[in-house]
Amino acid sequence: MTNVSLFSLEAVYVLTGVTLLIFALMTFADSTNPRRVGSGCFWLTLGVVFMFGGVAPHWLTGLLVLFLVALDGFGKVGRGRVETDPVKQAEHARRLGDRVFIPVLAIPIATFAFALVFRRFGMDANRGALVGLGFGGLAAMFVCLKLTRSDARALMNEGRRLNEAMGAVNILPQLLASLGVIFTAAGVGSVIAQGIQRIIPADNLFLLVLANCLGMALFTSFVGNTFAAFPVIATGVLVPLIVKPFGVNPAMAAIITLTAGSSGTLMSPMAANYNIVPAALLEMRDQYGVIKFQIPYALTLWSFHVLLLWLLIKIS
Amino acid sequence: MNIQDLLKLAGVAIIVVGLALRLRTTLVVVVAALVTGLVAGLPLFSHEGFFQHLPYLTKPGQTGVINTLGKAFADNRLMTLFIITLPAIGLAERYGLQERSANLIRKIRAATVGRLLIIYQLFRALHGLMGIRIYGHPSFVRPLIFPMSAGAAQSSDTDSIEKIKAANAAAENYGFFYPQNLSPVQAGILLVYGVMQGIGLTVSVWDLVKYSIPIVVASIIFAVAQFSWLDRALGKMAEAKR
Numbered sequence: 001m002t003n004v005s006l007f008s009l010e011a012v013y014v015l016t017g018v019t020l021l022i023f024a025l026m027t028f029a030d031s032t033n034p035r036r037v038g039s040g041c042f043w044l045t046l047g048v049v050f051m052f053g054g055v056a057p058h059w060l061t062g063l064l065v066l067f068l069v070a071l072d073g074f075g076k077v078g079r080g081r082v083e084t085d086p087v088k089q090a091e092h093a094r095r096l097g098d099r100v101f102i103p104v105l106a107i108p109i110a111t112f113a114f115a116l117v118f119r120r121f122g123m124d125a126n127r128g129a130l131v132g133l134g135f136g137g138l139a140a141m142f143v144c145l146k147l148t149r150s151d152a153r154a155l156m157n158e159g160r161r162l163n164e165a166m167g168a169v170n171i172l173p174q175l176l177a178s179l180g181v182i183f184t185a186a187g188v189g190s191v192i193a194q195g196i197q198r199i200i201p202a203d204n205l206f207l208l209v210l211a212n213c214l215g216m217a218l219f220t221s222f223v224g225n226t227f228a229a230f231p232v233i234a235t236g237v238l239v240p241l242i243v244k245p246f247g248v249n250p251a252m253a254a255i256i257t258l259t260a261g262s263s264g265t266l267m268s269p270m271a272a273n274y275n276i277v278p279a280a281l282l283e284m285r286d287q288y289g290v291i292k293f294q295i296p297y298a299l300t301l302w303s304f305h306v307l308l309l310w311l312l313i314k315i316s
Numbered sequence: 317m318n319i320q321d322l323l324k325l326a327g328v329a330i331i332v333v334g335l336a337l338r339l340r341t342t343l344v345v346v347v348a349a350l351v352t353g354l355v356a357g358l359p360l361f362s363h364e365g366f367f368q369h370l371p372y373l374t375k376p377g378q379t380g381v382i383n384t385l386g387k388a389f390a391d392n393r394l395m396t397l398f399i400i401t402l403p404a405i406g407l408a409e410r411y412g413l414q415e416r417s418a419n420l421i422r423k424i425r426a427a428t429v430g431r432l433l434i435i436y437q438l439f440r441a442l443h444g445l446m447g448i449r450i451y452g453h454p455s456f457v458r459p460l461i462f463p464m465s466a467g468a469a470q471s472s473d474t475d476s477i478e479k480i481k482a483a484n485a486a487a488e489n490y491g492f493f494y495p496q497n498l499s500p501v502q503a504g505i506l507l508v509y510g511v512m513q514g515i516g517l518t519v520s521v522w523d524l525v526k527y528s529i530p531i532v533v534a535s536i537i538f539a540v541a542q543f544s545w546l547d548r549a550l551g552k553m554a555e556a557k558r
Contacts, residue, residue, distance in 0.1 A: 009394070012397065012400070013393050013397075015400060016393075016396075016397055016399055016400045019399060019400050019402075019403065020399060046396075049389065049390065049393070050393055050396075053389070053390030053393055054390065056386075056390075057365075057386075058362075058382075058383040058384075058386035058387040058390070059361055059362065059367070059380065059382055059383050059386060060386065061385075061386030061387070061389060061390050062380075062381075062382035062383055062384075062385040062386030062387075062389070063382060063386070064386070065346070065385055065386060065389045066346065066382070066385075068342075069342045069343055069346045070343075072340060072342045072343065073340050073342065073343035075340075089410065089411075089412060089415070090412070090415060092410070092411040092412050093411065093412025093415040093416060094412075096411050096412055097416070098416055100408050100411050100412050100413050100416050101408075101413070101416065103404045103405075103407075103408050104404070104405060104408050104413065104446075104448060105446065106404075107401050107404070107447065108445075108446045108447045108448075108499065111447065111499075111500070111501055115500070115522075125520065125521075125522060126500075126509070126520055126521045126522070129500045129501055129521055129522075130394050130397060130501060132501075133397055133398070133400070133401070133447075133501040134397055134400050136401070137398075137400035137401035137402075137403075137404060138400065140401065140404030140405075141403050141404045141407075143404070144403075144404045144407045144408055144411075145407075147411075148407060148410075148411050150407060154407065154410075155403045155404075155406075155407050156403055157406075158402075158403060158406030158407045158409065158410050159399075159402040159403030159404075159405075159406045159407075160402075160406075161406055162402045162405060162406040162409075163399060163402050168342055169341065169342070170396055170399065171342065171396060172341060172342060172345070173392070173395040173396070173503050173506065173507045173510075174389055174392045174393065174395050174396055174510075175342055175345045175346060175349075175389070176345060176507065176511075177388060177392040177395065177507060177510035177511050177514060178349060178384075178385050178388035178389050178392065178514075179327075179345050179346075179348060179349045180388075180510075180511040180514045180515070181384060181387075181388040181514035182327075182349045182352055182353050182381060182384055182385065182388070183327065183349075183352060184514060184515055184516075185353065185356075185358065185379070185384055186324055186327075186352045186353055186355075186356030186358060187321075187324060187356060188324050188325065188327060188328065188352060188356075189515075191321045191322070191324050191325060192325070192328075194321075219332075222332050222335075222336065223331060223332060223335040223336075224335065225335070225341075226504070227503070227504070227507050228331060228335065228341075228345070230507060230508065230511060231511050231514075232328055232331070234511050234512065234515060235511075235515060239512075239515050239517065243517070249523070249527075250512055250517045250519050251512075251519035251520060251523035251524050251526075251527060252523070252527040254508045254511075254512055254519060254524065255497060255505070255508055255524045255527045255528045255531075256527065256531065258497075258504060258507075258508055259493070259494060259497065259528065259531050262493045262494065265489075265493065266486075266489060266493070270335070270336070273451070273453075274453075274485075274489050274492075275485075275489075277453065278453040278457065278458075278484075278485035278488070278489075279481075279482075279485065281453055281454060281457070281458045282457070282458060282462060282481040282484065282485060283481075284478060284481050284482065285474075285478055286478065289478060289481065289482040290481075290482050290485040290486060290489075292482065293479070293482035293483055293485075293486050294482075294486050294489065296542070297486065297490070297538055297539065297542050300538050301534060301535060301538055304531075304534050304538075305531070308530060308531070308534075312527075
C-alpha cells in the first residue's frame with residue numbers, strides 16, 4: 001500500500017468503497033426492502049472489492065465477483081420503498097431555485113480541473129479525469145449539504161435510493177470489460193477474425209470497415225445493448241483486422257465502432273427501454289412506432305459511421 | 317478451423333441467446349466468460365499457493381479464469397466510480413433538480429414541433445457534455461415535451477399525434493445516445509477505454525471524446541433534417557384535412 005497517496009486513483013476507489021459500505025449498512029436496516037439481506041450483502045461485497053481490489057489476490061476478487069453475480073442471478077437484490085412528498089419537494093425547489101444545479105455542476109468542473117492539473121504536471125490526464133470525478137463527487141456532497149442544510153444521513157440515503165434504483169446492473173460495464181479480457185485470453189477474437197478473413201480479403205480496408213460496423217450494429221440489435229456487443233467486435237474484428245494490420249489510431253476506430261452500434265439500438269425491439277417502453281409511456285397505437293420513425297435516421301447515421309471511419313483511416 | 321476453435325464461440329452464443337431470452341444480464345455475461353475460458357482449456361484457478369495441491373482446478377503455467385476475472389474486474393473499477401457522485405445527485409433531486417430542469421424546458425419557445433424537438437435534443441446534448449445521465453422518457457418526454465409538442469402541432473388528428481409521439485421518443489434517444497460520449501468519465505467512454513486496455517492497447521479518454529465530436533455533430537445535423545421533414549409532413553397532413 002506504499003503508493004496510495006491522497007490524489008491517486010486508488011484513494012478514489014477507497015472513497016467509493018466507503019460510500020458503498022455506508023449504503024450497505026443502510027440497506028441492512030431498511031425494513032421496507034423485502035430483500036434487504038441479499039441487497040446489503042451485494043453492496044457490501046462491491047464496497048469491499050472497491051476498497052481492496054488493488055491489493056487482494058485476484059482469485060479472491062474473482063470469487064467475490066461470482067458471489068455478486070449469484071446474488072443477482074438468484075433474485076436476491078432488490079430495493080426499498082421510498083416515500084416522496086411532492087409538495088415538500090416543490091417547496092424546496094422554489095426555495096433553492098436554480099442554485100440546485102451548483103452541486104451537480106461541481107462534478108464535471110472538478111473532472112476537467114483535475115485532468116488539466118494532472119496534464120500540467122506531466123501526469124496521466126486519463127487518471128486525472130477519474131480522480132477528478134471522485135473528488136468532484138465528494139466536493140458536490142459538501143456543497144449539497146451546505147446548500148440544502150440537510151444532514152449526512154439524508155445525503156447518503158438519497159445516494160442509496162438512486163443506487164438501488166439502478167440496481168445490480170451498475171456493475172455490468174465492469175463485467176463486460178472482464179468478458180472482453182477473458183475472450184482475449186481464450187482466443188475468441190482470433191476465431192471470429194479467421195471466419196471473417198475467409199469471406200473478406202485482408203487488404204480490402206473498405207469491406208473490413210463495413211464488416212466491422214455491420215457486425216457491431218447487428219450484434220447490438222440482437223442483444224439490445226452496445227456495451228455487450230463492443231467487447232466481442234473489438235476483440236474479433238476491429239483490433240485484429242483493422243487497428244493492428246493497418247496501424248490505425250485505436251481511440252478513433254474504437255469510439256466510431258461503439259456508436260456504429262447505436263444504430264442497432266435505435267432499430268431493435270430488444271432495446272426495450274429506449275424503444276418499447278417510451279411507446280407505452282406515450283400510449284402509442286403501434287408499439288413499434290418509435291422504431292419505425294428511427295429507422296431512416298439510424299441507417300443514414302450508420303452509413304456515415306462507415307464512411308467516416310474509412311476516410312479517417314485513408315487520410316491518416 | 318477445428319472443433320475446439322468453434323467451441324470457443326460458445327460464449328458469444330450464450331450472450332446472444334441469454335439476452336434474447338431476457339435472462340439476468342449479469343449472470344449471462346459471467347456464465348459466458350466462464351464457459352469460454354473452460355472450453356478454451358484454461359483452468360479455473362492459477363497454479364499457485366494452496367490451489368497447486370487441488371486436483372483438476374489448476375494447470376501449471378496457466379492463469380485461471382477466476383483469477384483473470386478478478387483482476388479484470390478490479391482493473392475496471394473506474395467504470396463504476398460514478399457511484400460516488402450519487403449522494404450529491406440524489407439529494408439535489410430531492411431538492412428540485414428535476415423540477416428546475418423541467419422549468420428550463422418549459423421556457424423553450426418554438427413555433428413548430430420539429431423546432432421544439434431540435435432544441436430539446438440540444439438540451440439533452442448539454443447533459444451529455446456535463447456528464448449527467450438521465451433517463452429522459454419518463455422525466456422529460458412524457459410530462460413535458462409531449463404536451464408542448466401537441467400544443468405546437470399544426471394538426472391534431474390521430475395520425476399526426478402518433479407521428480409526433482414517435483418523434484418525441486426519438487429526439488430523446490438521439491440526444492442521449494451520441495452526446496454522452498462528450499464526457500470523458502461517462503460509461504461508454506470508460507467501457508471503450510477498459511476494453512481496449514484489456515486487449516493491450518492504451519488509449520486516451522480525451523482522444524475518445526475528440527473523435528466522438530464528428531459523430532455528435534452528424535447526429536444533430538441528421539436530426540435537424542428529419543425533424544424539419546416532420547414539420548413539412550405535419551403541415552401537409554393538416555392541409556389535407558382542411
